[in-house]
Amino acid sequence: MGSDIRFGWTGAIGSVILGATRSEGGTRKISYRVGGGTTLPFLDHAPASSPLVALEICDEPQYWPQIVRNYCGDLVDDVSAWATTAETVYGADLIRLYLTSTRQRNFSDIPLVGKAVEEVLSATGLPLIIEGSNEPGIDSEVFQKCGEAGEGERLLLGTAEAGRYRSIAAAALAYNHSIIAQSPIDINLAKQLNILLREIGIQQDHIMIDPYTGTLGYGFEYSYSAMERIRFSALKGDADLAMPMICSAIDSLTIKEVREADTAYQDEMAVAWEFYAGLAAAVAGAEIICVRHPKTVGRLKKAFTSLKTGSDPTGRI
Amino acid sequence: MALKALDIYKLLPKKNCKECGDPTCLTFAMKLAGGKADVDLCPHLDEQAKAVLGASTRPPIRLVKIGIGERSFAIGEEFVLYRHEKTFYHPPGIFFKVSDTQTMEEVSAVTKRVRDESFIRVGSDLRCNGIALENSSGTKEMFAAAVATVEKAADLPLVLISEKTESLFAALVHCGTYRPLLHAATKENFKEMCALAKHHDCPLVIKARGLEQLAQLAKECALEGVQDLVMDSSPQSLGEFITASTAIRQLAITRAMPDLGYPVFLDATGSDIQDAAIALGIVKYASVIVTAPLSEASAKAALTLRQNIYTDPQKPIQMNPGLYRVGTPGKDAPVLMTVNFSLTFFTLQGYLESTRIPCFMLVVDTEGLSVLTSVAAGKLNETLVRDALIRFGVENEVAHKKLIIPGYAAPLSGRIEEMTGWKVLVGPRDAAEIGEYLEQEWKK
Amino acid sequence: MHTVTFLPGYRKIEVPRETTVLDAAQRAGLNINVVCGGQGKCGKCVVYVQSGKTEFDQQKNLKFFTQEELAQGACLACQATVQGDLQIIIPDSTLIQEQKILIEGLDTGIELHPSVRKYYVELLPPTLSDPSPDLSRLLWGIQKNGGPVAEKMYAPLEALREIPTLLRHSDWKVTGTIALVPGGYRLVDLQENDTSKRLYGAAVDLGSTTVVVYLWDLVAGKMVAVASNYNKQISCGEDILARVNFAKKNGLSKLQALAADSINAALTTAANSAGIDREDIYEVVVAGNTVMTHMLLGIDPGYMIAEPYVPVVRRALSVASGRIGIACNRNGGLFLFPAVSDFIGGDIIADILACGMAEKEEISLLIDIGTNFEVVMGNREWMFSCAGAAGPALEGGEVLFGMRANPGAIDKITIDPATLDPAYSTINGIKPRGLTGSGLIDLLAELLMNCVIDRNGRINTGFNHPRIRTGVHFPEYVVVRAEETDIGKDIVLTENDIKNLIMSKASVHAACVTLMKEAGISRQQITTIYFAGAFGNYLNKMNAATIGLIPEIPISQIKNIGNGAVTGANIALINRRKRKTLDEIATKIAYIELNAEPAFMDEYTSSAFLPHTDLSLFPEVQKMLDTCRLHRG
């Protein structure tokens, strides 16, 4: 009697390369090939790689959750130091830099954006994810600037949406970066955006899907299934969904349960929330898990290691 | 694969005699396909049709009940591998583990925690489910005494963990009529275990490495007359658990190995990161999860995850009604009312964020309907708005009484004003125009 | 009393003070556009006061008029009241234009089998040796002349009262009219002399906006006239929901009377144009949606519009026309089509009868699109149906320059790929005033093929072209420049219009897919797609497929049955045997409530893309798009 799990997949998840080492034309210490799975997460007998954990930081901390500001102290005022610590102390695989400075009213200091990207690039050897502006009016300049500042580094640029993808795509194409394609918790919308991006020339191996992750209790019930469905369709052969996924439950640290927790365990609550959401997201198919609390990084990495050591379910260990 | 209405219809007698309670065979077939009717309702089915239809509608995973009374619960009876295909029905029970070598006080304290701690989210009470008592002492006396302690503290569902039948026997003297889950029958002891389980009518965990071994053991226990089984593949790592658990679910629901059609047991204390094991158990088909007593943070996160995974994903995506903040709104910040259809919410939120005007979003409960449909269906009305204003204490948050409502809700503006006493401003129909609207209308 | 004169045309009418100008105009027989039912909300009933005194709150209606227009005396006919003798100018655009109604060659292959027949008999007067009663004498005579068996015919009391005089007065030469009613054969009329050639019947499509009547000579089996009229209920509310609510507040009788009136008006026009007497119309067959049918019969439709949406009656009904005020022969009969549910009404059953899908082995898909849409799929063995709101975009509503299929509406467009300039045609060939459903679909398809919009319907503002620009709120494409229009404004299609169109088309397509999934069939198994209703008339089928309004099947298999409701009514009128199948069809159809169908929302999102998120469902369209896009580079 055969008791292997046979799903009869005909597709596989594509991969996206993030970061470039010196030999690859960049300055990173490491580069990653994200994706490549051929079955449900963690069931690969020879797993391509386990999910990566990215720590999110920003260049203008007034927009950042209080909990992180308390935990990290002065560090948040110095984006380079923050990036260095993320790599050396917190053990992140990647750094996701939010250019929150662009959210200030009437922001126009575009060169500042370039400077922030350059600083973080030199402060860490990890591959970078850069979140550009939120404002259609300055999108184009901001993304151009980021793209240019990180030329050769194979950045992951965020975030393209169905109504706003042309400027980010232009920057990605011009400087050979990849982009995050975000849609609101729906497999169809995710696919639509991928088709739109394909039609303006973005290669499939330069896209990561962000299906939008509502945190636990705040939309995660839908996000989880959206991710599962995307992974499932990709494995069934839908090439327009066969991109690796990135997930960031950014509301985790600002929801009521965490905000109002007793200060004695506020950090613990924050980490638990990020951890449970992150782990479940990885099981649903996310390949990069982004978190904001430094303590979540190590926990998630440890869990992924334990998950990787799978075995044949039939008992023939 | 579930049969389609038309496939089922082809098997029906096509008499349209209405005896099943449906007007036609076709509508009956639609109900069968949706799992909303029982095949037996049609008296005219031939044997062959019954066989085909019966097999496809019987649950592939057995329903097992644990405990009795208020806190008892059922597990199993699941139909799908992915919740988006239908939904998951029976959330896993989370049991705090105590040992018979601990002091009575300790045991009793943990029991009381499970008895009393609850946490309310979106109207439901989230709780852990029971106590798993381990016979670490190896003696039946201590085990029995510990059971007595637990029983004295609360009527909770129990898992009794011991390899010794005599320990279980002694424990069952105290709790045998309360349907505790016995852990565990193995290849070696299953005959005696089955006898015990049968005698007390208790569910039984069977434990083996490897799926074929588990299936074999399940078959043997069934022959002994015990069918309320739960399966423990005793994984050595999280990776092993996910592989085994997925395989069991897949093989059971496809009926490739019907002997695996039982709920799954997971002992998270075996993992070096217990939280990871719990999270994994919740999303990947565990039905009984045993863990060391959880910190408040872990318990809340785990229970919330469980609630999320076991809600029906096919219901329209809803936000929790409430007062949401965009930026850090002050006393003079605008209040925008919207519905709890998540796409509406997220779209509006997105546009509001980009306006950089701090504000409040008052999300009212239209059961996930959009503005247009909820107005049309009468779900969105003045009472709902008034109640939301009161319930979420909007008056304490702002120093004005002005409410911006969506353009499509304009017909309600008068009635909302009357009922709430708030001044209603009708916003744009399209969220994209909200920035401009706020600039022009709110600022002046 | 004051005299109101309407220009041009100098129609005059006397009305009391305080009458609204709208009322006066309607009494003068002018068809004014009253989209909002006279509530002062739609701004469509614009008239100009040339002389005389009216009362009109200018302040309140500022949004509809410019200062200049107000200076010229503009006002809303429904709001202005008569305060003295008046001269009013009614601009063309305020009048309801006779909408193009397709009087398609009806499939007259239908056998003539009406349910009423006339028999002319010359009877022998009674004698002492032949003293049989008048009635038996009459009925035997009818039987002898090919009528039903005498014993099976029944004469109501009213008839019995008339028989003795009539027979004698006519010297025993009379024409009897026998109708087959649910109780059997019935003598419905008796006339002196030979009137047997004067037997007419009417088939009626009772729509919520328009009532269409086809008048038939039931002896010759020939159609003799067609007429249509606006549904007068519009004054109680533009859409059905508004009317039901009106009925809840003000009772049903007004709506009942207006429904009957609307039919009567069309019936009169038809009878006049055919030169016949309405008294010679003996049967009226009505197909209408469930709410309309209820209202016509004076049955409360109120429980139908809220959960759990149950109609009072769904089976076919026969009633005496006199009881509901239909102006035909006083003893005439009315036959109403059965319904499936509140949403799938008699009009759809008539569509099904018209296209013949219930008789075929192959699977057909029937789509009827208006503000609401109905979809039926199946064959002679089984059928599924569903209905939903398409939103008014496909009919030209909720689109900035959208309009109904009235003169001046652009109904066809192509765009030159090289210049991006459109070539179009309008209804009646006059200068364009707006875009109608089919024009909008063409436009959407053409813009997509030329990469002006992406598959999400977003206009590519990166295009450097004078027709593509950013409007006040949204990017837009200029279809016709102001100077070429009849309205003196640029006719544009905005991104928001496109969004509304995509939402509408997505609901229709999602409904089709939901039925297909329920039945477990693929698009390849659909042999024919039938479009019913005015919507299909001007539709470019290829473009309908290109934007993903309907599942892709070979274009030659997409058929337009025009006004299927009236066609079905015609068939049932001419051949009573066809009526027998109707109840059976209606019970056979399973209704799927889309709102209760979790998969529908998913299908909808997936359909809200051009043509669809799953491109493999549109292989031909995809190929075609690829080639045109290749040309664009």
Ligand code: SF4
């Ligand atoms: S009882 Fe059976 S035969 Fe009769 S209508 Fe129902 S399904 Fe059809």
Ligand code: FES
């Ligand atoms: S404004 Fe609508 S009819 Fe007068």
